[in-house]
Amino acid sequence: TMSGNRYEDCCTVLNSINDTKTAPQELVESQQKAVMSTWWSLVQAFWKRFGPDPIREEKLTEAIKQWCLEVTKDYEAVSVCDFTSSWRDGYAFNCLLHSF
Template identity: 30%
Template sequence: RNNRPSPIAAESGPGNIPDEQRALASLQQKAIETFVRRNSHTDISERKDPLNALQVKNGGSKRNALLKWCQQKTLGYSNIDITNFSSSWNDGMALCALLHSYLGDSRVHYASLSPHDKRTNFSVAFAAAESVGIPTTLNIQDMIQQERPDWQQVMAYVTSIYKHFET
């Protein structure tokens, strides 16, 4: 009798996968790695900069995309005309309207606010934001005293509101 293994048994044994199966497994592995890499990059990039998705949606710069989002969220609110991230935010009404659009009257009783009472408006806005975990990065005194608050600081704070509610 011949004690050599048959060629068929050698081809189908463990560790001896036919070439077609090996090629298919390799393609599947590459597809999985590509999928993970693409999705991980998107997730990481949006975590690093939450405005990426908004910029893609609204086009233009990130600043203008965020400004457009603010305008859409506050549409129909009285005493609101958001055209920039400085003077449009100097009385606290825009922040209150933006937060009211998410939190409602339970946290921001918008109808009772007045553009002439800046301190109350900012206090209400910051308290409402903090109640849902958004830290206050603006100073009430600075916001009250300046006709044109620092647009970068205001935009950073509004970005934190966007990130909290939209991402």
């Protein structure tokens, strides 16, 4: 079933980022706090692996914010100013993914 696949996918994602606090079912049910927490963990994991060398030593949240601003600057409807309201509708995140 579709939810069975989603559940398994969520388990895989949570295991890959070593998240033991979030239940896979919370992601399947689209619980906002769980989704945002998992998203943040994914961003941190990718930053640690693929972030540019010159700014890797900056405070992670500030460096990621600057990186998000740079990557999404060509998308007119995106305004990344924080890690809460700027991401609520999912558009900034989709633009971030689309940039790759």
